[in-house]
Amino acid sequence: MTSRRTWKIREGKIAKDFGTKRNPLSGSMSGHSSSDSLSDTFYLESKLRANPPGWNLFLDTRDKAKKEKKIPIVILSKKHQKDKIAMVDYDFLLELLSKSGYLKENLEEVKR
Numbered sequence: 001m002t003s004r005r006t007w008k009i010r011e012g013k014i015a016k017d018f019g020t021k022r023n024p025l026s027g028s029m030s031g032h033s034s035s036d037s038l039s040d041t042f043y044l045e046s047k048l049r050a051n052p053p054g055w056n057l058f059l060d061t062r063d064k065a066k067k068e069k070k071i072p073i074v075i076l077s078k079k080h081q082k083d084k085i086a087m088v089d090y091d092f093l094l095e096l097l098s099k100s101g102y103l104k105e106n107l108e109e110v111k112r
Helices: 004-017 055-067 090-100
Strands: 073-077 084-088
Touching: 055 073, 084 090
Parallel strands: none
Antiparallel strands: 073 084
16 A cells, blocks of 8 residues: 555645646545646646556557657547547656646746
8 A cells, every 4th residue: 555645745746747736635625626736727636556557558558659759649448438538658748738838837847
């Protein structure tokens, strides 16, 4: 089991990357948002697991994409559902959001 301090630190780092702060009362106890962050734009949900679902699939895809000099994106779909979920590398996501203007800070500032 992951200690409470460990996942709180991870949530705080992720919130900082998105230009906000960790929501100290995330979940059902919060009066304003159940998101893990106080972002006005993003609803962040961070999970720290020993072996998260899809992890190995993404790593395998990333290795294959690297050999072909391509950007890895894993798209998950469920039968009889229209929804699709995309998994991308975290730093790539931050770069996209920064370049598109969704992140207030420049990517170089985020990485500091």
